[in-house]
Amino acid sequence: MKRTTYHHGALRDALLDACRRLIESEGIAAVSLRRVAREAGVSTGAPYHHFTDRAALLAALSTQGFETLGAELAAAKAAATGTPMQALSAMAAAYVRFAREHGAYFRLMFRPELSEPEKHPDTVVAADAAFAVLTDTIADAVAAGLLPADKAEVLGITWWAIGHGIASLWLDGQLDKRSEQLGTTTPELVEDIMATLNGLIDPVR
Structure with missing residues (x-):
């Protein structure tokens, strides 16, 4: 179930936390904006509000x-x-x-x-x-x-x-x-x- 209640600043922090956890568990190669969005429980387009790539x-x-x-x-x-x-x-x-x-x-x-x-x-x-x-x-x-x-x-x-x-x-x-x-x-x-x-x-x- 995707989470849609992050406010603007919290979304950025949540994406960074998800990225960090993903690196810890699977390594840097596993990181993509789509995968990080999934780990954070948000839509695949959400990361683009903060990160161009x-x-x-x-x-x-x-x-x-x-x-x-x-x-x-x-x-x-x-x-x-x-x-x-x-x-x-x-x-x-x-x-x-x-x-x-x-x-x-x-x-x-x-x-x-x-x-x-x-x-x-x-x-x-x-x-x-x-x-x-x-x-x-x-x-x-x-x-x-x-x-x-x-x-x-x-x-x-x-x-x-x-x-x-x-x-x-x-x-x-x-x-x-x-x-x-x-x-x-x-x-x-x-x-x-x-x-x-x-x-x-x-x-x-």
């Missing part, structure tokens, strides 16, 4: 994902105590948690060939804002004399690569296997990895 729908979902990631990184930074290096460690762990808890977002956000962010500036703005939380923290570490100023940009990308790599390995099940081999849990392994990295970069901390 599949890429527009995926871009809007990617935007949500980057906004959520940015908020979680900012919360991790705010909750961290001690030096900016410890904040960076907490943010890396938050990045991995985000991937685990929001797998549909994570699998889509870094697929520009699907969401076409060059046509959807809101997605680019949200992505840049999330990355800025990291670069601002790198800048804090530089100001505190903990990281070299001439390597700030490279270190920002390095931290992102580390967090993203760990998250991808976990989603693919590879990190669970390694954790078991080492006799630990995956969250404990992630924490140990970041602590080890921080120790190498800032051994006197």
